[in-house]
Amino acid sequence: MAPQEDLSPLEQRYRAWLRLLPAPYREVWQDDLVATFLDGAEDIDEAGLADAHPTWSEAGSVVALAVRLRLGAPGATPRAVALGAGLRLLALVGLLAPTILSFLYVDSVLWTSGRLPGVAVPLTDGHLSSLDGATRLAQEALLLLPVAALLAAFHRDAPPVRRTPWLAALVIGVVVEPAL
Amino acid sequence: MTEQAFFVLTALVGEPRHGYGIVRQVEELSDGRVRLRVGTLYGVLERLASDGLVEPDREEVRQGRLRRYYRLSESGRRDLEAEVARQTANVATASARLRAARPGLAGA
Structure with missing residues (x-):
């Protein structure tokens, strides 16, 4: 992963939301999730990236995934199960x-x-x-x-x-x- | 099988895709009806992968970002075929009953 200061503000915001996910899951999936989020934001121009924020719907889906993983969904730790x-x-x-x-x-x-x-x-x-x-x-x-x-x-x-x-x-x- | 899982498996038929590729393909296949949010997609992918229906294909780096591609496994193809057969049979049954009970034909 690039150093934090090299990341666009939007990518930093996505990564901040992804901190809700359990660490073992994040280690495996975080970069892939970020790439998918940013692919979806490709039509935002360079200037817009500074002000762009994840939508509430995107953030909500991360929160829901975090809850499921912490409560025993596939990919969860034995403790979460x-x-x-x-x-x-x-x-x-x-x-x-x-x-x-x-x-x-x-x-x-x-x-x-x-x-x-x-x-x-x-x-x-x-x-x-x-x-x-x-x-x-x-x-x-x-x-x-x-x-x-x-x-x-x-x-x-x-x-x-x-x-x-x-x-x-x-x-x-x-x-x-x-x-x- | 949930509708989301059904469309993710369908999106992977014949071609491995990365996360956003799956999101777009699912939206296209469902005529815009199923819009997978990213958190939802990865929940579905994790479940399908843990059931052995989807597997990693390859990784590519694009614009400095890692993109992981997924493909349908043999087991995933069999499950999808079984689901298609089940839904086809359901549709045939419902269609036959609707045709038989078409207004105007009652008592004819």
């Missing part, structure tokens, strides 16, 4: 819990409104206890964590989820949770 698998697990577990609670909420609404056939209406509906505002806010913030993990870790190259264990976990959770 493990991190991606861990985040996908977090996303699924994090979504399983509110799904179970949703089932139980529907069940409690049916129960307290007397719509469960053969089951007596409870004397008190106090089990839907009120939580203070801060606790409720903290719970809602916690829900964002698996959603963020879901969006980042289920990238195009993520392996498909095996449905059976998760459906089984949902059924077990709905059955077991009220006893806890």
